[in-house]
Amino acid sequence: MNRKIYDCQAGCPVESTLQIISGKWKSVIVYHLLDGTKRFNDLQKLMSDCSRRMLSLQLKELLADGVISKEVYPTVPVKTTYSLTEFGQTLEPVIAAMEQWGVMYNQLKSSEVKNTQAS
Amino acid sequence: MNRKIYDCQAGCPVESTLQIISGKWKSVIVYHLLDGTKRFNDLQKLMSDCSRRMLSLQLKELLADGVISKEVYPTVPVKTTYSLTEFGQTLEPVIAAMEQWGVMYNQLKSSEVKNTQAS
DNA sequence: CCGAATCCGCATTGATACTG
DNA sequence: CAGTATCAATGCGGATTCGG
Numbered sequence: 001m002n003r004k005i006y007d008c009q010a011g012c013p014v015e016s017t018l019q020i021i022s023g024k025w026k027s028v029i030v031y032h033l034l035d036g037t038k039r040f041n042d043l044q045k046l047m048s049d050c051s052r053r054m055l056s057l058q059l060k061e062l063l064a065d066g067v068i069s070k071e072v073y074p075t076v077p078v079k080t081t082y083s084l085t086e087f088g089q090t091l092e093p094v095i096a097a098m099e100q101w102g103v104m105y106n107q108l109k110s111s112e113v114k115n116t117q118a119s
Numbered sequence: 120m121n122r123k124i125y126d127c128q129a130g131c132p133v134e135s136t137l138q139i140i141s142g143k144w145k146s147v148i149v150y151h152l153l154d155g156t157k158r159f160n161d162l163q164k165l166m167s168d169c170s171r172r173m174l175s176l177q178l179k180e181l182l183a184d185g186v187i188s189k190e191v192y193p194t195v196p197v198k199t200t201y202s203l204t205e206f207g208q209t210l211e212p213v214i215a216a217m218e219q220w221g222v223m224y225n226q227l228k229s230s231e232v233k234n235t236q237a238s
Numbered sequence: 239c240c241g242a243a244t245c246c247g248c249a250t251t252g253a254t255a256c257t258g
Numbered sequence: 259c260a261g262t263a264t265c266a267a268t269g270c271g272g273a274t275t276c277g278g
Contacts (some may be wrong), residue, residue: 007160012165013221014150014214020224024250031133040260050253054259077259078178078258090220095133097216101209103131105139143270159240170272175241196239197278 017094020065025058030088031095033068037083065097067091134234136213139184144177149207150214152187156202186210 003043022075025047032038036078044055059082067088073079084091132167140146144166151157151165163174181187186207192198203210 012147012150013218013225016148016221016224016228017217019144022141022143027137028131028133044260052261053250053253057251072260075259078261080260088157090223094213094216094220096211098136099132101213103137104209105135106132109135136248170243172273173271176271179241191277194239197241199240 016038020067021091021094023058023061025054026062026067027095027098029055029058029062029082030067030084030091031099033082033088033093034095037081038069039079039081049053062088134192139186140210140213144173145181145186146214146217148177148181148201149173149186149203149219152201152203152207153211153214156190156200157208158200162201171234181207202217 003015020028024091028047028050029035036045040059043059044050044052047055049060059068059070063070067081069085071081071083073081091103133199140149145171145209147166148162151162153189157165159174159178162178163169163171169177178187180188182189186206188207190200191203193202
């Protein structure tokens with residue numbers, strides 16, 4: 001896990017942010033958790049391209065970075081839930097900006113399909 | 120170059136955004152280009168942890184995605200400049216959010232150092 | 239100066255099976 | 259249900275070299 005993307009002391013803020021959310025699935029996880037507490041399988045279903053293993057790893061890193069918290073209910077089939085910590089909540093503007101841009105981008109793509117631009 | 124992170128049709132907007140800026144250095148490049156047109160070496164200096172090879176690759180992808188544009192001046196030592204396209208400019212809110220969060224995060228980290236919290 | 243091409247080690251990730 | 263363990267495959271990314 002090579003977290004050191006940039007070693008300029010307290011350097012480029014964009015890179016600092018990246019250190020927290022640059023994992024392949026991290027921002028997506030945060031995105032879904034902004035919606036509320038979720039169980040492992042809930043997340044799995046929301047991110048079907050992310051394997052259970054990957055999901056597990058990314059959650060572990062987010063946990064280590066204090067972005068999310070985990071609650072384990074020792075019921076018979078174990079139940080665990082993940083939520084954003086207060087710290088994690090501060091990422092909301094970042095994720096929201098990504099979401100908004102994504103919406104715009106999706107529309108753009110679908111309209112490009114219709115136009116089938118000939119040169 | 121596996122760009123398909125999510126294949127849900129026009130799916131999760133956060134993932135769509137990620138498809139464009141998820142490269143290890145892409146958002147940093149965009150961040151620096153928001154500041155104005157830059158030459159290859161300028162970028163290289165601003166991102167000293169990014170090898171020439173990586174910079175080149177990431178620029179190529181951003182170019183392919185229409186985020187940046189490239190101008191080549193056929194002078195004797197070739198000179199090339201990179202700028203954001205109009206499309207690339209639309210990423211500004213996303214990058215700005217990342218930057219702001221990064222600034223906050225950097226401050227948070229440096230204040231934690233001072234407190235040396237003993238449990 | 240910009241960047242493509244090749245070589246190659248290492249980290250990331252997937253598949254599959256297993257556990258409490 | 260919520261993970262972990264192990265193994266194998268892929269691909270990222272560095273170093274170096276060459277070209278325009």
